[in-house]
Amino acid sequence: xxxxxxxxxxxxxxxxxxxxxxxxxxxxxxxxxxxxxxxxxxxxxxxxxxxxxxxxxxxxxxxxxxxxxxxxxxxxxxxxxxxxxxxxxxxxxxxxxxxxxxxxxxxxxxxxxxxxxxxxxxxxxxxxxxxxxxxxxxxxxxxxxxxxxxxxxxxxxxxxxxxxxxxxxxxxxxxxxxxxxxxxxxxxxxxxxxxxxxxxxxxxxxxxxxxxxxxxxxxxxxxxxxxxxxxxxxxxxxx
Amino acid sequence: xxxxxxxxxxxxxxxxxxxxxxxxxxxxxxxxxxxxxxxxxxxxxxxxxxxxxxxxxxxxxxxxxxxxxxxxxxxxxxxxxxxxxxxxxxxxxxxxxxxxxxxxxxxxxxxxxxxxxxxxxxxxxxxxxxxxxxxxxxxxxxxxxxxxxxxxxxxxxxxxxxxxxxxxxxxxxxxxxxxxxxxxxxxxxxxxxxxxxxxxxxxxxxxxxxxxxxxxxxxxxxxxx
Amino acid sequence: xxxxxxxxxxxxxxxxxxxxxxxxxxxxxxxxxxxxxxxxxxxxxxxxxxxxxxxxxxxxxxxxxxxxxxxxxxxxxxxxxxxxxxxxxxxxxxxxxxxxxxxxxxxxxxxxxxxxxxxxxxxxxxxxxxxxxxxxxxxxxxxxxxxxxxxxxxxxxxxxxxxxxxxxxxxxxxxxxxxxxxxxxxxxxxxxxxxxxxxxxxxxxxxxxxxxxxxxxxxxxxxxxxxxxxxxxxxxxxxxxxxxxxxxxxxxxx
Numbered sequence: 040x041x042x043x044x045x046x047x048x049x050x051x052x053x054x055x056x057x058x059x060x061x062x063x064x065x066x067x068x069x070x071x072x073x074x075x076x077x078x079x080x081x082x083x084x085x086x087x088x089x090x091x092x093x094x095x096x097x098x099x100x101x102x103x104x105x106x107x108x109x110x111x112x113x114x115x116x117x118x119x120x121x122x123x124x125x126x127x128x129x130x131x132x133x134x135x136x137x138x139x140x141x142x143x144x145x146x147x148x149x150x151x152x153x154x155x156x157x158x159x160x161x162x163x164x165x166x167x168x169x170x171x172x173x174x175x176x177x178x179x180x181x182x183x184x185x186x187x188x189x190x191x192x193x194x195x196x197x198x199x200x201x202x203x204x205x206x207x208x209x210x211x212x213x214x215x216x217x218x219x220x221x222x223x224x225x226x227x228x229x230x231x232x233x234x235x236x237x238x239x240x241x242x243x244x245x246x247x248x249x250x251x252x253x254x255x256x257x258x259x260x261x262x263x264x265x266x267x268x269x270x271x272x273x274x275x276x277x278x
Numbered sequence: 279x280x281x282x283x284x285x286x287x288x289x290x291x292x293x294x295x296x297x298x299x300x301x302x303x304x305x306x307x308x309x310x311x312x313x314x315x316x317x318x319x320x321x322x323x324x325x326x327x328x329x330x331x332x333x334x335x336x337x338x339x340x341x342x343x344x345x346x347x348x349x350x351x352x353x354x355x356x357x358x359x360x361x362x363x364x365x366x367x368x369x370x371x372x373x374x375x376x377x378x379x380x381x382x383x384x385x386x387x388x389x390x391x392x393x394x395x396x397x398x399x400x401x402x403x404x405x406x407x408x409x410x411x412x413x414x415x416x417x418x419x420x421x422x423x424x425x426x427x428x429x430x431x432x433x434x435x436x437x438x439x440x441x442x443x444x445x446x447x448x449x450x451x452x453x454x455x456x457x458x459x460x461x462x463x464x465x466x467x468x469x470x471x472x473x474x475x476x477x478x479x480x481x482x483x484x485x486x487x488x489x490x491x492x493x494x495x496x497x498x499x500x501x502x503x
Numbered sequence: 504x505x506x507x508x509x510x511x512x513x514x515x516x517x518x519x520x521x522x523x524x525x526x527x528x529x530x531x532x533x534x535x536x537x538x539x540x541x542x543x544x545x546x547x548x549x550x551x552x553x554x555x556x557x558x559x560x561x562x563x564x565x566x567x568x569x570x571x572x573x574x575x576x577x578x579x580x581x582x583x584x585x586x587x588x589x590x591x592x593x594x595x596x597x598x599x600x601x602x603x604x605x606x607x608x609x610x611x612x613x614x615x616x617x618x619x620x621x622x623x624x625x626x627x628x629x630x631x632x633x634x635x636x637x638x639x640x641x642x643x644x645x646x647x648x649x650x651x652x653x654x655x656x657x658x659x660x661x662x663x664x665x666x667x668x669x670x671x672x673x674x675x676x677x678x679x680x681x682x683x684x685x686x687x688x689x690x691x692x693x694x695x696x697x698x699x700x701x702x703x704x705x706x707x708x709x710x711x712x713x714x715x716x717x718x719x720x721x722x723x724x725x726x727x728x729x730x731x732x733x734x735x736x737x738x739x740x741x742x743x744x745x746x747x748x749x750x751x752x753x754x755x756x757x
Contacts, residue, residue: 050362050429050430050431050432062383062384062386063384066373066376066380066383066384069375069376069380070373070375070376073375073408074375129373129374129375130373131369132369133369133370133371133372133373133374134367134368134369134370134371134372135369135371135372135373137337137365137367137369137371138365138371138385140337141335141337141360141363141365142360143357143360143361203665203666203669207649207662207665207666208649208652210653210658211652211653214652217648217649217652220641220644220645220648221645221646221648221649221666222645223641223645224638224641224642224645224670224673224677225669225670225673225677227638227677227680227681228673228676228677228679228680231680231681231683231684232680232683235683235684235687238687256676263672267665267668267669270665271662271665273337274658274661274662274665275658275662276337277332277337277338277657277658277661278653278655278658299655299656299657300735300738340657
């Protein structure tokens with residue numbers, strides 16, 4: 040390296056936290072929109088399973104109305120869970136997850152970007168679709184707004200929690216059921232306060248506290264879940 | 279921000295041993311890779327070539343010995359090493375749902391730069407097709423196009439870069455590697471094929487394989503896996 | 504100095520050799536304590552005014568329930584130590600703690616159900632404690648299932664440790680939310696025995712049982728850990744020696 044006549048490589052590492060986050064968000068969104076089946080499937084699952092419910096328990100409006108908050112929430116939870124197995128899989132298989140782990144920007148932001156997009160294409164449409172299903176299941180009129188709002192907040196938490204499970208199982212060949220097994224117990228608080236909010240609204244009580252707790256869970260999840268998922272990704276990559 | 283001259287970059291490995299699933303792949307590895315130097319890692323299948331590369335980028339945790347980047351030891355030096363690293367592994371790191379152009383943009387390349395790089399890996403005309411429509415070899419070349427981008431980092435660690443390349447591709451890559459070395463970059467790569475690079479050293483991992491099947495296990499040294 | 508000690512404590516071989524001496528004592532202590540506690544609790548402690556003799560199942564139920572939860576924390580903390588200091592031994596302890604904790608959780612649920620039949624007239628009630636216990640069982644099952652899914656032990660160790668830590672962060676939230684959920688749906692007919700008003704004549708045998716269960720837990724955990732150490736380190740010379748000259752000579756002869 041004593042006598043270099045060529046121009047010397049001048050390299051300055053780019054610190055591109057915000058720009059990197061935005062770029063990742065854009066490419067994730069682009070990828071998600073190109074796989075439109077992946078967006079439609081959780082929604083179709085959501086509608087189909089809930090359409091089966093009256094076939095199972097009978098069409099009495101009162102019974103359906105009583106079951107509606109819980110059932111809609113449980114099925115929304117399952118739809119989120121099922122869509123989450125593939126969250127990191129493609130990136131793991133083509134090696135771009137490894138590139139993300141090597142990138143100068145923290146893996147935390149990469150996970151956050153992926154989870155945000157996952158929520159945008161599953162949680163948000165589920166919440167938007169929920170009033171229709173509430174109507175089909177004869178949900179009392181007081182419950183619609185709380186159903187929408189609780190799903191809006193709750194599905195984001197579900198996406199975050201599920202990301203940890205998806206990251207832990209990304210290196211495994213058939214991860215679907217295992218993912219459900221490890222993530223389901225962690226979903227319990229979200230389910231309880233989500234259905235609690237709808238039930239309270241149906242019964243004519245204030246549901247603000249439940250929504251506040253859901254928001255708190257979301258805040259905690261946003262801070263911690265991407266960290267755990269980033270750790271899990273590094274573990275899965277060392278395979 | 280004042281930065282020291284990039285030509286001072288160096289990677290040092292002293293007495294490195296890597297273990298995988300209780301089996302020591304290689305032990306007592308020593309080498310140094312300075313600016314303008316290239317090192318080709320050889321060895322039989324299963325000798326630990328990929329493990330060595332992944333250990334050097336900090337993705338595989340289990341090693342004993344010392345790895346230092348610019349005189350700083352791992353793991354403290356890892357963020358700085360990664361900031362100067364361009365790694366292409368077995369998985370090409372090419373997202374199948376994006377086009378080659380979008381993939382390069384994801385790595386921070388502007389459109390003009392990306393177009394020129396794609397041209398050099400003979401993918402001109404494919405820049406806007408989705409990568410899952412391209413062949414495995416073409417995807418591999420999309421990954422290699424990163425080496426042709428103007429702002430490429432100084433340390434290249436490449437796992438089998440020549441795989442799935444034709445003669446023209448090999449010579450283009452060889453030219454780019456020579457150019458990178460002449461500008462003070464460093465390259466560490468695995469390959470089964472010989473490469474014509476000035477001053478290329480080789481490291482045969484099979485020579486460092488241990489006879490003993492026993493893991494690194496005597497008197498306390500086995501604590502930190 | 505402290506570091507040296509920590510270093511040695513982390514060595515599976517050191518652990519194996521050291522604990523050989525403890526094992527009989529732990530076994531004896533748990534046998535004596537559980538034996539004494541059972542005879543005392545089942546034979547001599549007075550009958551409960553409301554529940555009659557059926558309350559006596561708490562002498563198993565309560566210690567098992569204590570340890571089920573404590574066991575999760577033991578598992579998670581050893582996993583965390585493994586992740587932070589890369590200590591092989593603590594991963595082994597974590598992996599050994601998972602099935603033991605799951606069995607204890609199951610025992611707590613089972614004895615709760617047996618107690619529920621004469622007390623509530625049904626084996627299963629969705630009461631806050633039982634539901635929390637059930638979710639704890641699911642958390643354990645998740646860790647065990649994950650540990651079995653990986654083909655490489657080192658990856659399984661780290662993945663399980665991370666999952667156990669995530670579970671630890673969640674357990675208080677889950678317990679609180681289940682409590683809240685239960686107060687919302689609580690049927691008026693079910694009342695619980697207040698734990699605070701337990702009579703000393705019932706409490707001391709219970710305490711004996713709890714301590715006995717802790718000893719038994721320690722014994723089981725160490726025994727499992729020792730077994731797993733042998734499985735993992737079978738290639739090393741000290742295990743080969745331990746496994747006896749006979750197997751070595753046999754393999755040489757054959």
